Amino acid sequence: MDKKMLGWLLALTSLSACSRPEQGEIRLNQVGYYPHQEKVAVWDGGKVGNYIITDAATGAEVLSGETSYTAFNAWSPKERTVLDFSALETPGRYVLRAGDATATFEVKEGVLSPLADAALKSFYYQRTGMAIEAQYAGKWSRPAGHPDTCIMVHPNAEGPVRKAGDIISSPRGWYDAGDYNKYIVNSGYSIGLMQAIYRLFPEYFAKQSINIPESGNRTPDFLDEMYYNLSWMLTMQDPADGGVYHKLTAPSFEGFIKPTECRQQRYVVSKSVTAALDFAASMTQASQLFAPYEADYPGFAKQALEAARRAYDWAVAHPDAFYKQEELNEQYDPDVSTGAYGDRSAQDEFFWAASELYYATGDKKYRDKAVACAPAAYGAPSWGSTAPLGFFVWLLPSRELDEADQAFADKLKSILLAYADQSLEGADTSAFHAPYGDEEGDFFWGCLSEKGANQATSLVYAYLVSGNKAYLVNAYRNMDYILGRNATGYCYVTGFGAKSPMHPHHRLSAADDVVEPLPGFLVGGPNPGQQDGVVYASTLPDEAYADDVNSYASNEIAINWSAGLVAISSALDALAGEL
Ligand code: 9MR
Secondary structure: OOHHHHHHHHHHHHHHHHHOOOOOEEEOOOOOEOOOOOOEEEEEOOOOOOEEEEEOOOOOEEEEEOEEEEEEOOOOOOEEEEEEOOOOOOOEEEEEEEOOEEEEEEEOOOOOHHHHHHHHHHHHHOEOOOOEOHHHHHHHOEOOOOOOOOEEEOHHHOOOOOOOOOEEOOOOOEOOEOOOOEEHHHHHHHHHHHHHHHHHOHHHHHHOOOOOOOOOOOOOHHHHHHHHHHHHHHHOEOOOOOOEEEEEEOOOOOOOOOHHHOOOOOEEEEEOHHHHHHHHHHHHHHHHHOHHHOOOOOOHHHHHHHHHHHHHHHHHHOOOOOOOHHHHHHHOOOOOOOOOOOOOOOHHHHHHHHHHHHHHHOOHHHHHHHHHHOOOOOOOOEOOEOHHHHHHHHOOOOOOOOHHHHHHHHHHHHHHHHHHHHHHOOHHHOOOOOOOOOOHHHOOOOHHHHHHHHHHHHHHHHHHHHOOHHHHHHHHHHHHHHOOOOOOOOOOEOOOOOOOOOOOEOHHHHOOOOOOOOOOOEOOOOOOOOOOOOOOOOOOHHHOOOOOOOOOOOOEOEHHHHHHHHHHHHHHHHHHHHO
16 A cells, blocks of 8 residues: 555544544433523533534524533543533523434423422322322322221330220321331421421412312412321321320231232331421421411311420430330331331431421420530431421521520521532532532432432522522532433433333332323432342442332332422422522
8 A cells, every 4th residue: 555545544534533423421401491590411421522502493503512521420430521501591492412412401481390290299199098080190090098097006006095906097198108108207207398398488389289189279289288198197196195106007018019909907106206206396387387277277287286295295205215126026016027217316306396396386495405406517308317407497587586596596507508518519510510419428228319309408498598599509400410410311200301210119100000100209319229139230329220110229219209309399490580
């Protein structure tokens, strides 16, 4: 081959190398962006050149730009490149093209409204003891299951009057998760988190309509849905001493059968200090929030506060009554192997309950307890860590405080803001451009809600008490992560986005005859712990996720995780005008 030909050949090869598009995938928020929201996508495939955005209908180019930065996570060999197209503010449907990939997205006012509605509606689908009718549930209608009118008092739950084997009625309420049991700790916490957000944006919730049987009454649908579970919770209090049963459960988890096919006897099981306090705190909130709705719920506000005070007093008298399933199983039959929601400290529950009771009643004994139990640091709320809900009641923007209370609230505020500042560290240059998802510790059982959503809700609170917009911007970033800008490319809410979970560990979804899972549920998310023994496609912390019905450690749904989704999607939808 002569030199000239060799030159041509070399030129040709380099030309084709240059024009070969980079291979990778685009990860973005599959639900969409508000017009004035920061808009970022991530190129998952190394470095990439420029991007272009075209109108999905006409194909006309509307924006092109250069990539912003590339980043790695310590645990992953993958390099990611961030594309910022925030300049695009005109509502519409668009195609983003980079390298060899395209992704469609939407820019829209009210873009999270359908998601916020669906997240709240997911609680309706979880209702026990009533038929879920087609006019509200469409193809997901089902007959009533678990009436729970013949519940046995477990030998470990005897009280001054009720004895082992007695039968009580404890109907209504929500199924906890993928299983069919009802747990007070998780119920109280879930309602508490959602009601904390309701308090911030009552006008937002007053307008919300989600087509449930109570939609025609004068009470916001949000409160109607809370009441369905609160009314069950009231039945879990022993009238003789005010103590609250930890859970209502079958001895073991049911198989993947329909609610109507379940045959196990159900029991109320052991009173506990954490159940009593989560009950007390959420009932106290409810007593305030339902007060304007006496016409629909006569007497409930008063009843809720009385029940709360009694449960709180029981907790004060039994501060060490922790639920210890294994120890109980050694002493009593039948053994119970369902969810434990066990805890080793009730200080955070005391702080939350006492804070709520002080706000509702002004009684100083609650204030003293709240001050005594106040934590020195802040972490995102979860079922086992309820102190943040106490912060929220002290820092309620509409609340008026005297000087001493203001000084205490200011201390809490500085603790919350220190957490918020720390959360933001590195977020601007992280691989997925969000505070969440940049640390190995961000991935565990239930992480998407307990860290992703609840860190964002904490940032929303930090924004409301400080006015610092950076907190708000970063709250939306976590939502982007949950809705698709992440390492697996899943939009982790059922029924939303181009790629979402189809096989959640959810008995109601798996045992019905509908292909699509019930919509509006946020799955647990990547969890390198893999406690379910399922083989996941990847063991990298942020990719250890399996859309597999057996994967209860990464792909279950649960009311506390839905509560996190209700909280953040509603808050971000309510605050979009402030972007
Ligand atoms: O959310 C709970 C998680 O923090 C625990 O690590 C896990 C194991 O104890 O249990 C989770 O809660 C489950 C509950 O015990 C039973 N219903 C399903 C819940 C979600 O997996």
